[in-house]
Amino acid sequence: QQQVKQSPQSLIVQKGGIPIINCAYENTAFDYFPWYQQFPGKGPALLIAIRPDVSEKKEGRFTISFNKSAKQFSLHIMDSQPGDSATYFCAATPNTGGFKTIFGAGTRLFVKA
């Protein structure tokens, strides 16, 4: 019940394409859903986050779609660029606080030039 399932494990798209990464959770106590981006040799860094009271959030070319009834959320990258090539992690934090954030397994994205 504490897991966050992320797919696909890896993804290759052409420049300008729209990669989509999906995550699903079971625990209804989760109420904060961040996405982290990790470049090689660096630690993960927060990219964008959403709370379940909204169905969509956009920041630049990055969009989170959230389906509360299905307990699923996804990251879309519009007009993807080679510089977006990185590993992306979804995560979920319960309403008891950030102390118990759970990460998905990660998706390695490669954007071809």
Place this chain on the structure above:
Amino acid sequence: DTAVSQTPKYLVTQMGNDKSIKCEQNLGHDTMYWYKQDSKKFLKIMFSYNNKELIINETVPNRFSPKSPDKAHLNLHINSLELGDSAVYFCASSHAGTGNTEAFFGQGTRLTVV
């Protein structure tokens, strides 16, 4: 100023040795974490720690122990290192509350056990 800094960045050591990785954060956060990232990039939490509670992932061998001299530091001590301990270890920090719980990560320590 680095928000979360960990040292060393690289650590190569022999099996059976004991080693420590240090972590410091200057963000005023009350919670710190250690994560292990394996060669497939899976990010697995090892410990969550604040001044109230230590949460240990039950899959972590007891050869691993967190040590916190104060709120800004959480070091990771590893006894009797094994080949399978080779990985990148990340320290992170955040607020434990229910508001903005963004986690800030350090640059990682690449541990290689030979």
